Amino acid sequence: MIGAESAQQISPIKSALDMGIHVTSHTDAPVALPNLMMILWTTINRVSRNGTIMGESERLSPYEALKTITIWAAWQHFEENQKGSLKPGKLADLVILDKNPLKVEPMTIKDIQVMETIKEGETVFKR
Template sequence: MHTYYWGDWHRDETLGKERAYRISPAATALKKGMIFTEHHDAPVALPNSIMILYSTINRISRSGDVIGPDERISPYDALRSITIWAAYQYFEENSKGSIKQGKLADFVILDKNPLKIDPKKIIDIKVLQTIKEGKTVFKFTN
């Protein structure tokens, strides 16, 4: 979420525009055949996987600037960065990261499909339910 929370600061105060626009270079990593993960720096920024997706896909800062438009990636690749690739990074790809028979049943139910909505509206997605190892650990209530 660096592009959202600290992109303006890096652009204006610490790195300058050219280098700031290259922070968290997800698209470059993909072009080079690399996999990567995204994170939230808790407790510096509160854990929020929807915000991670939004930031990785759109790279919009708090001021509304797109911090490195060439480094934006698809919603599909952003989802892989917090699921399949994250499990791989922790050597847990045989038990986590995707929904498959024999793996832990860890997943969320969302109110909208992040692959099918306007990427700028991903930030508005609500988690309706969280399932951990086959058991509901969170359920949204009005």
């Protein structure tokens, strides 16, 4: 079992953010399924499969976690002028969710469903 001190060394994401570093969250697809709601949940709650909190002080807020998969992810790939936020002239890549991850209990974020996915302005998935 990993102790609290070791757990914080695994991913000091909040510490990096506090130092002004753009941090990103992602998956190792195809090794791990690309479930971004689970990635958000993990980044926010930092709870292992057995319920252990892995570095509580390194938790991000839901708003910060959303930025790790949108604005900052686009920046990391040098695509911030085309992706990452909704602005005129950028690709209209977005999802419509059944609940607002900024307003639900953080432990329920993994249960949020994608209702529609829009890529470059066209619907590519609809529940």
